[in-house]
Amino acid sequence: MKDFSIEAYTLGGKHRYSAKNVIRPTNFMYHDQTAKRVAVIGDFNDWHPDAHLMRHTPEGGWFLQIPLSHGHHHYLFLIDGHKRVMDPRAQGVVRNELNEKVSLIAVS
Numbered sequence: 001m002k003d004f005s006i007e008a009y010t011l012g013g014k015h016r017y018s019a020k021n022v023i024r025p026t027n028f029m030y031h032d033q034t035a036k037r038v039a040v041i042g043d044f045n046d047w048h049p050d051a052h053l054m055r056h057t058p059e060g061g062w063f064l065q066i067p068l069s070h071g072h073h074h075y076l077f078l079i080d081g082h083k084r085v086m087d088p089r090a091q092g093v094v095r096n097e098l099n100e101k102v103s104l105i106a107v108s
Contacts (some may be wrong), residue, residue, distance in 0.1 A: 009091050010065065022069070022070045022108075023067045023068065023069055024067065024068055024069075024070070024107050024108075025065050025066075025067055026066050026067070026068045026105065026107055027063070027064075027065050028040050028052075028054065028062065028065070028066065028075075028077075028087070029061060029062065029064070030054065030062045030077050030085075030087070031061040031062070031078060031088065032060075032061075032062065033060035033061065035062065035079050035080055036076055036080050036091050037053065037076045037079075037080050037081060038053070038054040038056075038062040038078070038079055038080075039051070039052055039053050039054060039077070039078040040052040040054060040064055040066065040075055040076075040077060040078075041075060041076055041077075041078045041084075042074055042075030042076065042102075043073055043074045043075070044066070044068055044069075044073050044075070049078050049081060052064055052066055054077075062077075064098055068105075068107045069107065070107055070108055071103060071106075072104060072105070072106050072107075073104070073105050073106075073107065074094060074096055074102045074103070074104060075087070075102065075103050075104075075105065076102055076103060086101060086102065087103040087105075090103035090104055090105060091104055091105050091106055092104035092105075092106075
């Protein structure tokens with residue numbers, strides 16, 4: 001049996017809990033019956049248009065669950081490969097490094 005050390009579990013210890021290491025399944029939903037393709041682009045995938053393609057639902061909406069780390073994330077929906085749309089259900093709105101408005105989600 002290994003020796004227990006309280007120092008390993010305190011500030012700076014190697015076994016200390018950190019919310020930064022927590023991954024949470026995060027749901028994204030978008031409603032557009034005319035869209036042919038919808039993707040979630042954001043700081044969590046380097047704004048790559050093919051990284052997180054959403055699934056079309058029978059009700060005419062789009063859905064995707066993405067595992068995200070603890071923290072605040074900026075994102076948009078990319079419709080049909082060219083139209084960038086903010087999430088009307090977003091937790092907030094912020095400006096990115098180009099001073100453009102983007103959606104905000106907080107994961108905890």
